[in-house]
Amino acid sequence: MTISLFNTLTRKKEKFKPIQEGKVGMYVCGPTVYDSCHIGHARSAIVFDVIYRYFLASGFDVTYVRNFTDVDDKIINRANQLGIQSHEVSEKYILEFYEDMDALHVQRPTYEPYATKHIDNIIQLVETLIQKQFAYEIDGDVYFKVESFADYGKLSGRKLEDMEAGARVDVDKRKENPFDFALWKSAKPGEPSWDSPWGAGRPGWHIECSAMSSKYLGEHFDIHGGGKDLIFPHHENEIAQSESAFNKPFSTYWVHNGFVNIDSEKMSKSLGNFMMIKDALKRYHPEAIRLFLLSSHYRSPIDFTEQSMDEASQGLDKIYSLMDRLDKADLKTSQTKTGEYWKKFSEAMDDDFNTARGIGVLFDAIRITNRILDEAPNRDNSIDSIICARVDIQKIGEILGILHENPENYFKTKKTAAIQEEAIDAIRVEEMIQARKNARKEKEWAKADQIRQELEKMNIILEDRPDGTIWKIVKS
RNA sequence: GGCGGCAUAGCCAAGUGGUAAGGCAUCGGUCUGCAAAACCGACACUCUCCGGUUCAAAUCCGGAUGCCGCCUCCA
Numbered sequence: 001m002t003i004s005l006f007n008t009l010t011r012k013k014e015k016f017k018p019i020q021e022g023k024v025g026m027y028v029c030g031p032t033v034y035d036s037c038h039i040g041h042a043r044s045a046i047v048f049d050v051i052y053r054y055f056l057a058s059g060f061d062v063t064y065v066r067n068f069t070d071v072d073d074k075i076i077n078r079a080n081q082l083g084i085q086s087h088e089v090s091e092k093y094i095l096e097f098y099e100d101m102d103a104l105h106v107q108r109p110t111y112e113p114y115a116t117k118h119i120d121n122i123i124q125l126v127e128t129l130i131q132k133q134f135a136y137e138i139d140g141d142v143y144f145k146v147e148s149f150a151d152y153g154k155l156s157g158r159k160l161e162d163m164e165a166g167a168r169v170d171v172d173k174r175k176e177n178p179f180d181f182a183l184w185k186s187a188k189p190g191e192p193s194w195d196s197p198w199g200a201g202r203p204g205w206h207i208e209c210s211a212m213s214s215k216y217l218g219e220h221f222d223i224h225g226g227g228k229d230l231i232f233p234h235h236e237n238e239i240a241q242s243e244s245a246f247n248k249p250f251s252t253y254w255v256h257n258g259f260v261n262i263d264s265e266k267m268s269k270s271l272g273n274f275m276m277i278k279d280a281l282k283r284y285h286p287e288a289i290r291l292f293l294l295s296s297h298y299r300s301p302i303d304f305t306e307q308s309m310d311e312a313s314q315g316l317d318k319i320y321s322l323m324d325r326l327d328k329a330d331l332k333t334s335q336t337k338t339g340e341y342w343k344k345f346s347e348a349m350d351d352d353f354n355t356a357r358g359i360g361v362l363f364d365a366i367r368i369t370n371r372i373l374d375e376a377p378n379r380d381n382s383i384d385s386i387i388c389a390r391v392d393i394q395k396i397g398e399i400l401g402i403l404h405e406n407p408e409n410y411f412k413t414k415k416t417a418a419i420q421e422e423a424i425d426a427i428r429v430e431e432m433i434q435a436r437k438n439a440r441k442e443k444e445w446a447k448a449d450q451i452r453q454e455l456e457k458m459n460i461i462l463e464d465r466p467d468g469t470i471w472k473i474v475k476s
Numbered sequence: 477g478g479c480g481g482c483a484u485a486g487c488c489a490a491g492u493g494g495u496a497a498g499g500c501a502u503c504g505g506u507c508u509g510c511a512a513a514a515c516c517g518a519c520a521c522u523c524u525c526c527g528g529u530u531c532a533a534a535u536c537c538g539g540a541u542g543c544c545g546c547c548u549c550c551a
Contacts, residue, residue: 011480013492032549040551047551072549153479156546162478163547181549205549227551232479234549257551258481261544268550295499296489300482301544308488311500318499321513348490357490360498367498367515374507374515445509452511463512472512 003058003350005223006299008231008254009155013352018222019252024055024062025221027213027251029230030112032069033093034078037100038267039275039289039304040260044227046290046401047257047298047353049106051225053399054349064109065216067209068094070116071202076191086192087116100277104286105401111216115208119194122203122211125245126183126196134244138174140186140199146179149240155254156232181237183207206237213238214246224251228258228299258301260293275304285414287402288313294355294400315363316402319393322366324407325373326390333387341365341392345399355400362396365389418473422459429460433469436462 003016018024028048031041048066055062070090079086101108115122126142129135134148146152146160153159160179172178182204187193193200203211213221219242226235235254242250259266262273280289292312296302341361348357369389372382397403405413419426436451452462461472 029551031551038551042551044551069549074549156479158479158547228481229546229550232546259545259551266545266550300489303488305488307500311488315499325514351492354490357497360490363498370514371516440509443509449510461512464508464510465513470512 004352005253005255006352008256019220022061024060024223025217026062026223027065027217027221029209029226030066030068031097032072032074033090033097034072034074035093036276036278037097039277039280040267042104042277042289043260043293044257045101045106046104046293048225049401050294050355050399051353052107054353057399063217065111065113065213066109067212068112068114069208070114071192072205103281104290105404113212113216115203118208118212121215122207123196125207125211128245129183129241132244135183137198140201141182142184142198143175143180144183144241146177146240149244152240153236155236155239181206181233206234207241209238210242219246220248221251223253223255225255228256231256257298261301261303263305264303284309284313285316288316290401291316295359297356298353319366320407320410322370323403327407329373329377331383331387335387336391338395339388339392341389342395345396358396362393365393415473422473424458424473429455429471433471437469
């Protein structure tokens with residue numbers, strides 16, 4: 001089965017045909033490191049992380065590049081605000097980015113280039129563009145001439161003429177066309193700068209991606225990704241620069257993920273409703289965040305709400321509960337053959353990385369395996385089904401980037417956190433459970449029930465299992 | 477003004493021409509001293525509305541309504 005994916009460039013779902021058999025070159029726009037990352041950055045990182053994992057699992061040799069934009073107006077502004085150097089700002093947020101990504105189990109790409117470490121490549125590319133007359137210099141600034149690129153607008157589906165009617169663009173009279181964009185910006189005093197043929201300055205935003213993608217993946221590569229908002233102008237401009245400079249198609253496929261809303265509203269400075277990754281991690285398990293972000297198709301908008309996060313958390317509990325049950329079922333095996341669930345999951349993933357459908361398959365596997373465990377766990381064919389399902393669930397978990405924890409540990413950690421959060425006296429709870437156990441032994445049901453009720457008032461739920469009583473905390 | 481997307485049960489969400497996955501919630505049941513967990517069953521004769529194409533449409537085409545995004549270096 002081949003992988004199909006939706007290509008923004010053609011607005012169609014297409015079969016994936018790599019440039020080189022068995023290999024994938026993928027470039028994804030990473031963060032501009034001027035602030036903490038929010039849940040939208042997490043979605044983009046996780047969506048492409050899953051795509052990366054799935055290509056690897058499908059046997060491809062993947063080169064995955066994700067850049068850091070570490071020189072930019074916003075970083076400079078932030079540095080001025082804080083009274084520090086701009087590289088100090090970017091270094092701080094790069095570290096924070098790694099903390100967030102590691103916590104979310106986002107795998108490191110093959111290469112993570114920094115714009116500031118590729119200034120030579122950038123200057124060279126700008127020179128090529130000037131030389132080929134696709135760009136022009138004015139007072140130390142260099143602009144790309146959009147009218148020189150006949151296909152300008154092909155990614156975003158706009159025409160230069162139509163856009164000019166809108167006219168919400170800066171009116172720099174020096175530019176030949178208002179949509180001409182900066183390849184190189186001359187430095188103002190105090191700004192970070194590098195020497196160039198046009199004087200001291202720094203790269204424009206778009207050029208770094210063309211320079212770095214061509215360096216690590218070649219001038220023509222397979223997949224370019226990023227958030228939907230990057231389609232215009234960022235990716236449109238990347239295409240214009242790259243195809244003009246290299247005279248060949250840039251990326252074959254363009255993949256864009258949708259936004260994350262917060263309580264049905266777009267995250268914005270004015271609303272002040274940014275959900276930062278580090279804050280989300282304080283409230284929810286990292287794998288619950290992954291499960292939530294993957295529970296809708298990657299191109300659809302998704303709404304981050306307390307309810308949807310609680311549901312994702314419940315779903316994760318359900319998955320770990322089964323894994324715990326399987327651990328305790330003591331099924332010795334070294335079998336690793338995948339079965340029907342993996343097959344169905346792969347079919348969903350082959351179809352434009354449909355993780356929502358794939359998660360449906362995962363829950364099917366869980367339900368059916370629980371049923372077998374309830375009804376006839378010891379029959380030979382039951383054992384086969386259970387072992388096979390377990391292999392599939394693990395493998396699906398690897399693609400989704402969940403199930404990193406030992407199930408017993410998962411529940412233990414969760415409980416410890418809840419004990420702290422709800423300020424529960426664990427020793428007293430244990431004593432009450434012991435008292436109830438004694439009461440039950442004597443068949444003093446009224447007393448046992450009274451203890452249960454008291455615990456319920458403390459938001460504690462008991463479960464009598466064959467091997468003893470366990471307790472859980474429900475969040476108030 | 478230009479371009480694009482979405483509308484499926486109480487909520488979230490798959491579905492890409494063949495008769496509506498999955499999750500949460502709710503209601504029955506099995507299990508349990510009682511519960512919880514797990515499982516079983518019920519829960520959209522119908523997919524915003526109106527037309528059209530077709531033997532067949534949630535799916536394709538046209539129109540209407542509603543919501544959203546981009547055109548501001550916001551993933």
